[in-house]
Amino acid sequence: MGALASASDAVKGAEYDTITVPAGQKRTIRLGSGETLENTLIDITADGASVQIYPSGNDWAVRNVGIKGNHPGGHYIMTPGVPDKDGSAVVENVYLGDGQTEGSAKGGIWVNGNLPHRGTITFRNVHVGQMVDNGLYGMDSGYSGIGGVVHVEDSFFYSNNISNIRVGSVDGRTCRVDNCVVRVDDGATPPCGVGCSAPGAVNPRGVWAWFDAVQVTNSDIGGPIARDTKEGGYIEDENTRWGSEANTDRVPDGTPMTAEEAASGTSSGDSSGGTTTDPDDSDESDSPESGTVLELIAESGTSNVEYEFTVDGSVQKRTSASDNAAEDNDSITDNGDGTVTVSGVSGNGYGDSFLVDGVVTSMNLNEDAWTIRYDDQEVQVQDIALPKVLVVDGSNKPRVATEYTFTVSGSAEKSAALGSVNARDTVSDGEISGRIIGGKDGYRFSGDITGFSIDGPAQVSVEEDA
Known part of the structure; x- marks a missing residue:
């Protein structure tokens, strides 16, 4: 799939396409099974401009993509996922190295635990730098008991807070980190902000292993907390240097050092070469979910009661919410104007749950038949719908x-x-x-x-x- 096939603001360059996001706007890019986003530079240098990339399905690819400009936060730049256990996808030659606004929410990449991610994603020649809430956050689906695998190869991470590389699978499959470099410089890590349990904290773990084995080979992982584990995770390492012993001056061959290099498929990285606090959880995000949780719960005794709401932004089904999980008969329709409309039906104390990334502009339902919860607070339509x-x-x-x-x-x-x-x-x-x-x-x-x-x-x- 050509990334710019229908983008009116895309400008053809000599070697790649450019999408320029205007000030204060967010560009959302979605990929499905078999689709590819490639040879694209996304310019978010304007004040408050941002981009959010949602690859979801099997056999998709994000390749030769550079994000130019500071990430203002509020969402992860990329939220990829592969729903089928035997499915796979690749993120290759991608640059997210221009940093994020200090104290803002979310971070670089979060593997979509709400999908949930069950398959395998390989990140290769990826450069992620100075993100607030994790550089690569790749293990969340384990909380629901569903394992998903993330491999990281030939990549460079620079001073990302909470963790630079955070991986692990709960179902016994092993995640791999091979020929990667994590560099942490004093004063370069942006403090934790909105959504963190300890705003202002700086804790740039190198590799953070969760749930089971994580193999780390041929790598240089720097920083005072170069390795950390949690929830049964452990690290198996080979030919890897940690902490002060790591050679963090090198960049793995093929890894882009600018957005332009990524978009054009080139690299100035040189593999030859030529560093924070307590490792507890105090700075972890309380929730990695991308968006605000909206729950619609039908009153007891009701049957087949309907709802519909529209969001200026994006909406995802929340499928891990037990009795309130969104189901196949709940629909999300892209209106083609930056808004989506969600409709569904439930009854007798059950409900549906969604992740809303944007503003609810309208909601049509019988309020006597529904309990509405938004961001864990019971609300009325007039509290959240801003028409x-x-x-x-x-x-x-x-x-x-x-x-x-x-x-x-x-x-x-x-x-x-x-x-x-x-x-x-x-x-x-x-x-x-x-x-x-x-x-x-x-x-x-x-x-x-x-x-x-x-x-x-x-x-x-x-x-x-x-």
Whole structure:
């Protein structure tokens, strides 16, 4: 599959295609069985721009892909998975080395334990650097008793927090790490942030083995916590140097050192060559799931009650939620405009569960027949569905500042899809304030606007049921 076959903002380069993500927006790329994303540079250098890649199925490939620019956090850059135990896939010659915003949520790669991942993924010639919540997080499906395998070959990891390489399979299959280098420099690891049980902590483990054997061969794993284990995991090593003995100046042959090198399939890496705290769990993420959990639970005594909701963003079925697991008869439809619509049916105390990465814009159901839980809190539709849009647009005066404040009777949330995201913009208890200089800020909200003030030339627009 050509990565840019339908991308209107893609520009053909000499050796690869380029996708440029505008400021404040997130590009979502999905792959299915047999599909390939290759020879692509994804530019997220604009303020608040991000990308999320979802390869899911058997025999897919992500190859020669470079992510250029700082990851703003809030989600993992890549969430791959292979659902069939005998299935396999490959991530090859990929660059995620430009780092992540300190204190933000999530990290580099999380192997999709919600799918769940059962097969084998091989990561080869991958470069992951300075991520907040794990560089390569490859073992989560073990929590549900379902084993998935991750192999890492000829790859370079630099100062990723919590762990650089985190692998292990619960069903007795062995994960391998071969010819890899982990380098940890003083002061280079971004502190743990949102979602961590100890925000601000720095704990860049080298190889973290979970559940069973992890073979580490021909590698150089640096840092004060070069090796660590948990939940029965252990390391079998051969021809591997650890900690201060490791040669972390080398880069495995073929590993890209820039996004451009990855996209073009080249490498300046030189295999010849030419380093933090307590190893407890205090900085682990409480949940590796990508998105906010939304549960819809039908009241006892009901039968075949229906629901439907729309999200500006993406939604995944949560299949490991016991009685509230989403099932095959629950549908997720891509509307082709950046939104997805989810519909389903349940009854008699059972329900469905989803992972929502975005903003719920509408929800249609009989509230008397349902209990709604969002982010582990019982809510009503009016608490989470934000059907209205307010945009403050200063592009008509690109060098003049505009400050604004408005209040709403319902809830509000900043929308990266509608404008920029920065520290000057705040949302608290229905009051929103911000500042733009020639840019655009956008919000979704419910209820009515109860107050508004603006100082500057920006234009304001409001849409109902947008």
